[in-house]
Amino acid sequence: MKNPARAASAVLTYGFVGLMAFLSIFPFIWMVLGATNSSIDIIKGRLAPGEALAANVAKFFTQVNAPLVFWNSAKVAILATVLTLAVSSLAGYGFEMFRSRRREGLYRAMLLTLMIPFAALMIPLFIMMGKAGLINTHVAVVLPTIGSAFIVFYFRQSTEAFPSELRDAAKVDGLKEWQIFLYIYVPVMRSTYAAAFIIVFMTAWNNYLWPLIVLQSNETKTITLVISSLASAYYPDYGVVMVGTILATLPTLAVFFFMQRQFVQGMLGSVK
Amino acid sequence: MVHARRGGIGRYYDVNGWLFVAPALSLIALFMVYPILWSLWMSFQSGRGMMMKFAGFANIIRLWNDPVFLKALTNTMTYFVVQVPIMILLALILASLLNNPRLTGRGFFRTAIFLPCVTSLVAYSVLFKGMFAPDGIVNSTLQAIGLIASPIPWLTHPFWAKTLVIIAITWRWTGYNMIFYLAALQNIDKSIYEVARIDGVPAWARFTHITIPLLKPVILFTTVISTIGTLQLFDEVYNLTEGKGGPSNATLTLSLYIYNLTFRFMPSFGYAATVSYVIVVLVALLAALQFYLARERER
Missing domain, CATH: 1.20.5 (Single alpha-helices involved in coiled-coils or other helix-helix interfaces)
Structure with missing residues (x-):
């Protein structure tokens, strides 16, 4: 008697979830198909593989100094990631292992900075970078992003699981505090580092507003800025734009598929 | 210690x-x-x-006489009021459906719905701009299945441009929120649902009376995160709609207005800073309000 109702609900569930999954994936399919079509066909909504892939790729590589642009993006993202992880893990470890009332107060004050919107920082930061003569440099892009309250928070939360017996044993063996951190904490916490790496790398690779303000010459621009300017041309060549978006999305897509567990763990870092 | x-x-x-x-x-x-x-x-x-x-409070007085600011404020609040609830609800429904271990292929569905999170805000905005072009794939599909008679002017009409921004953000962030709910659902004892099912509690009531109350802390967390994100909206609007703010500023947001004031028009740092403090105050107020509301309902 209950079967028709159950069948109907199953159809409804699968229909809804399937539709959502389809809508989520569709733009990716459209992007890949788009790269094989001419700009006019893309704008006309053609949804089949075309023959313009080679032409689009060739046009992309003539219009864009691709090796330089990707080098810029990689440089900014890797610098930001390595420095953020180093500074934040030191702080997360410090806050958790060496507790004091004053540091606890500062930690809480630091968490408040999570609410500061970037829009309220960009003008002073821009003036600061101008005064320091850093406009149009990658240092200016990376520098303000290294101190991240969120990543410090993430490391501190994860450090709770770090066995303090390890630290005590190392102290008995005569290791200095920095040696304990470097030789014991870092290797033990590598999955935390992996998850944090993914968050910071993605954010840095995809960062847009701040680089848009600071990077003004074509020699320093990152892939995100290049795609944006390709697409905002009066008559954008969508075939070329599609090639660009594919190339810009590939690194983060690869990270996602090869490190899916850490990826999700990183995203969830804050709720435990 | x-x-x-x-x-x-x-x-x-x-x-x-x-x-x-x-x-x-x-x-x-x-x-x-x-x-x-x-x-x-x-x-x-x-x-x-x-x-x-x-200049004392001159900038604050200027705010109330600045129609572009008021427009940007209204738009930003519209995105927030319309988009955040739709997205949170959608993410909750998807999470509770995909939490069912008897659903075949749920791993695939989860990955698929989460996939938009790997794209950069600029990349997906650019994709959406192409998909929602006047003769683009979205309009031609809607016409083919007979939902609309003539193409929707997604990029050039104030109402549709706003709608497009909301659709785009929802596409990008629903899976992200869903992941938080799925993780939280795993900590809920499955037997609660079994008992409710045996007692004949219908699926919708299980959702509203079990899932939502138990997930309240996570829902609060994601709402705060989404609020802060929506109030700072920039990349999408800048890359999605024409003229850096859409048809007659229909999609202009506060962040975009600050950018325009600082880097596109004659730089007016003082006034731009005042507008940026509107965001600071809004973020603080809304976050406080959400925490307050969540606490109230707890009693």
Whole structure:
């Protein structure tokens, strides 16, 4: 008697979830198909593989100094990631292992900075970078992003699981505090580092507003800025734009598929 | 742990603590705290470029007489009021459906719905701009299945441009929120649902009376995160709709207006800083309100 109702609900569930999954994936399919079509066909909504892939790729590589642009993006993202992880893990470890009332107060004050919107920082930061003569440099892009309250928070939360017996044993063996951190904490916490790496790398690779303000010459621009300017041309060549978006999305897509567990763990870092 | 404060060991302990946290704290102080205080000071200044003088509350008064600011504020609040609830509800429904272990292929569905999170905000905005072109794939599909008679002017009509921004953000962030709910659902004892099912509680009531109350802390967390994100909306609007703010500023957001004031028009740092403090105040107020509401319902 209950079967028709159950069948109907199953159809409804699968229909809804399937539709959502389809809508989520569709733009990716459209992007890949788009790269094989001419700009006019893309704008006309053609949804089949075309023959313009080679032409689009060739046009992309003539219009864009691709090796330089990707080098810029990689440089900014890797610098930001390595420095953020180093500074934040030191702080997360410090806050958790060496507790004091004053540091606890500062930690809480630091968490408040999570609410500061970037829009309220960009003008002073821009003036600061101008005064320091850093406009149009990658240092200016990376520098303000290294101190991240969120990543410090993430490391501190994860450090709770770090066995303090390890630290005590190392102290008995005569290791200095920095040696304990470097030789014991870092290797033990590598999955935390992996998850944090993914968050910071993605954010840095995809960062847009701040680089848009600071990077003004074509020699320093990152892939995100290049795609944006390709697409905002009066008559954008969508075939070329599609090639660009594919190339810009590939690194983060690869990270996602090869490190899916850490990826999700990183995203969830804050709720435990 | 705080007992060893006095004497040599206590000092050693404390110095090490400071050394470990110093780099991060000084960077945050220099690039977050100092600028946010500076822009507060700036918001009481007026003038062009670097030539500024104290102006008292002139900038705040200027806000209420600035139709572009009021438009940007209305738009930003519209995105927030319309988009965040739709997305949170959608993510909750998807999470509770995909939490069912008997659903075949749920791993695939989860990955698929999460996939938009890997795209950069610029990349997906550019994709959506192409898909929602006048003769683009979306309009031609809607016409083919007979839902609309003539193409929708997604990019050029104020109402549709706003709708497009909302659709785009929802596409990008629903899976992200869903992941939080799925993780939280795993900590809920499955037997609660079994008992409710046996007692004949219908699926919708299980959702509203079990899932939502139990997930409240996570829902609160994601709502705060989404609020802060929506109030800062920039990349999508800048890349999605024409003319950097859409048809007659229909999609202009506060962040975009600050950008325009600072980097596109004659730089007006003082006034732009005042607008940026509107976001600061809104974020603080809405976050406080959400925490308050969640606490109220707990009683």
